[in-house]
Amino acid sequence: MASAMTDRNPRAAEASGTYTYTSRPRAVPCQRRRYRDSLLQPADEPLNYGNIMYDRRVIRGNTYALPTGQVPGQPDPLELQRQQQARRRALARKRAQEQLRPRTPEPVEGRKHVDVQTELYLEEIADRIVEVDMECQTDAFLDRPPTPLFIPAKTGKDVATQILEGELFDFDLEVKPMLQVLVGKTIEQALLEVMEEEELANLRANQYAYEEIRNVELAEVQRLEEQERRHREEKERRKRQQWEIIHKHNETSQKISARAFAQRYLADLLPSVFDSLRNSGYFYDPIERDIEIGFLPWLMNQVEKTMEHSVVGRTVLDMLIREVVERRLNNYEKKEDTQPSMRSDDVYSGPDTMTDPSGYKFFQGQPSP
């Protein structure tokens, strides 16, 4: 191994100055523990050098036979032998079967059997075996790794859950904003309602205060009305009283003056009465009265009669004259018509007819028929 190390080293040293290890050859101790017990334990222990012949690491016997060796964990050599025998038997069986198997006949004289590919795609057949270089290098001696934890074998049922994208979330984190909104909204709503109620209570208190003021003012108004009414009635009463007084006063003075006047007026009532009576002739002298009533009308009547007579006589006379004159006139007209001869004197128009000097209207007014 040291040589391998030194073989590799020049290659490694070319790349970079890395780790190199050299040691001088020494005898290999036996029964050496494969792992150190603890990391801190120094390696300088009394090393027991053992017999190389009894060292398990040394392969004894012929190396060209390459026995498999007894690796721990493998079955014991008995089993191994059995397996080998089984293998030999299988081989023999196979050889026997191969002999029985029919083969292709031998080629004809001059010909040779050749293997030909009959597949669709030709395949290059080469004798070369694919070789791959593999290297294996065990690690340097490791420290004993720590004992792995004892995990007991799994028992029970396996249950799996598929978690889809976005299903995993932290509830406390996610719920905070939602809770904030919920609680905030609820509190806001509650506050609104409380404020509404407060406002309503305030309004109602204001209403009551207003009602009280209204009532007080109403009572005041009524009181003032009553007062006013009383005053007014009192005034009316007093005024009426005064009116009555004045009225009476006037009446009385009028009565007094009327009385005085009446008295004075009637003072000369009696003489004036008598005077007027006398003037209207209620006190009359009987003889005078008698003369006036009896005699004088009679007298006047007689006078009237006499005058009427004379008037009538004059009227008759007038009529007579008129008639005569008319007749005469007619006669003259007739005569003139026939003969405007001499006229005879009318008997009727004599010199002793007198015309009435009084000139009676009716005579003049009479139209000639």
Added chain:
Amino acid sequence: MAHARISMYMPPDIDPTKAAIAYGCRALPKLNEELRSETLLTRQKALVALCDLMHDPEYVYEAINIGCLESLKALLMDDDNLVRIKTTEVLYIMATHNIGRTGFLQHGVIIALSFLLNDFQTVCRENLHQAYKHLAQLPEGARGIVNSGLIPSLVQKLQVEEEHIQEIILDTLAPCLQEDATEALKSQAVPCFKEKLLSGNPQIRSKAARALIAISIPLEGKNQVWENEVIPILVDLLSDPEDEVQANAAGALMHATVTTEGCNAKGRSWRFQGVSESYKLLPNLSSFS
């Protein structure tokens, strides 16, 4: 990414009693159709889902636009108890929104709800009264309730219902009486309130006193309050341990005594006592005014 489906089971907050809500703008029309279905289970599930959705005012607006109120009115007459309870609950939640209230007034839901005043289910009646209470917060709503002639029945119910429903009814009546108190005065509300003033529950006392404040604003109310001798009780309540009760009693006294009759000898003694009691209250009042 992890799979979306983590477990074989559905998430725990899917409620089998709720109908599935469709996405986006199909949610409400689909629920509306389900409300009209023949199957009882479908109707119930749709109602439960609707209950949840109606907390949002945008959904309420959309629901009213597509006419959910008509289907709900029809469901009020249903035979099944759960359907009626859930319908009243949906209507109650809608009444907490202003859009819902105006929708009620336009679609005449008040009359439809009034048929359930004598319902057997307590929860149903409670939801009904809660809906009325929220509707009465709006002046038009209070007028609507008064115009539909519900006040006499509500006053009647006050005497026979349970305590927590009585509180709700009293809360409903207070704004309605502020609108128009004539109906209540005609239906003997003042003796009823007087009874409630003596109840053991401080909430009921304070709410009854508040209703008395409202009812004693018109002159007729003040006269009735005098006639029914509520003033002594109110004066007693001025020394009640509860602050609310004291405040409301003081308010009721204030309104009841603002009248010419308060100057009459009949009421003078009580008025003085009331004034003395309120003087005792002055240090308390200044502490929390």
